[in-house]
Amino acid sequence: xxxxxxxxxxxxxxxxxxxxxxxxxxxxxxxxxxxxxxxxxxxxxxxxxxxxxxxxxxxxxxxxxxxxxxxxxxxxxxxxxxxxxxxxxxxxxxxxxxxxxxxxxxxxxxxxxxxxxxxxxxxxxxxxxxxxxxxxxxxxxxxxxxxxxxxxxxxxxxxxxxxxxxxxxxxxxxxxxxxxxxxxxxxxxxxxxxxxxxxxx
Numbered sequence: 574x575x576x577x578x579x580x581x582x583x584x585x586x587x588x589x590x591x592x593x594x595x596x597x598x599x600x601x602x603x604x605x606x607x608x609x610x611x612x613x614x615x616x617x618x619x620x621x622x623x624x625x626x627x628x629x630x631x632x633x634x635x636x637x638x639x640x641x642x643x644x645x646x647x648x649x650x651x652x653x654x655x656x657x658x659x660x661x662x663x664x665x666x667x668x669x670x671x672x673x674x675x676x677x678x679x680x681x682x683x684x685x686x687x688x689x690x691x692x693x694x695x696x697x698x699x700x701x702x703x704x705x706x707x708x709x710x711x712x713x714x715x716x717x718x719x720x721x722x723x724x725x726x727x728x729x730x731x732x733x734x735x736x737x738x739x740x741x742x743x744x745x746x747x748x749x750x751x752x753x754x755x756x757x758x759x760x761x762x763x764x765x766x767x768x769x770x771x772x773x774x
Contacts, residue, residue, distance in 0.1 A: 595711075598640055604631050608682070631682075631762055652674055653670070667712040699744060701750055703750070707720065718769070719765055721762075723757040725760065727748075729749030
């Protein structure tokens with residue numbers, strides 16, 4: 574029984590190593606603006622530019638983890654304009670982007686949830702929750718190498734002078750929403766790194 578367990582462990586480690594080797598450390602990647610799933614947020618949240626902000630948080634964490642070389646997002650936007658691309662990026666467009674930017678990998682994903690849990694025990698405080706899903710694609714093959722999900726939670730107090738808006742019927746601040754998005758983005762990148770390189774934060 575012990576021998577069987579050891580064999581299984583060796584097989585799992587072999588596959589894990591093979592999967593982790595599908596992308597080289599310090600590979601150059603481009604990060605697209607994240608999408609927002611339909612029904613994820615109220616219109617006011619979209620006005621906060623949640624998609625672009627989340628992408629910036631993803632870039633920030635990728636740079637901090639020091640496992641990737643990240644292409645300037647301005648260059649990606651310029652390349653998309655050259656290709657007249659609006660909305661989702663298909664595999665053919667991704668290949669063209671890679672040629673223009675000189676990258677093989679693209680990191681993309683979605684803000685899948687921005688919601689509020691009302692804390693009844695605490696007056697004038699609501700909790701903002703956000704979830705982000707990231708994927709990294711090899712644009713030469715069109716293969717998704719890895720996917721990861723992150724969650725961010727931030728308390729929103731609206732007793733001060735900061736401007737607030739509503740998600741549903743709950744008051745929240747811009748700071749709380751962006752804190753939740755940042756935490757979700759950071760966690761998603763950390764999970765992506767762990768799965769690709771078997772490395773912590």
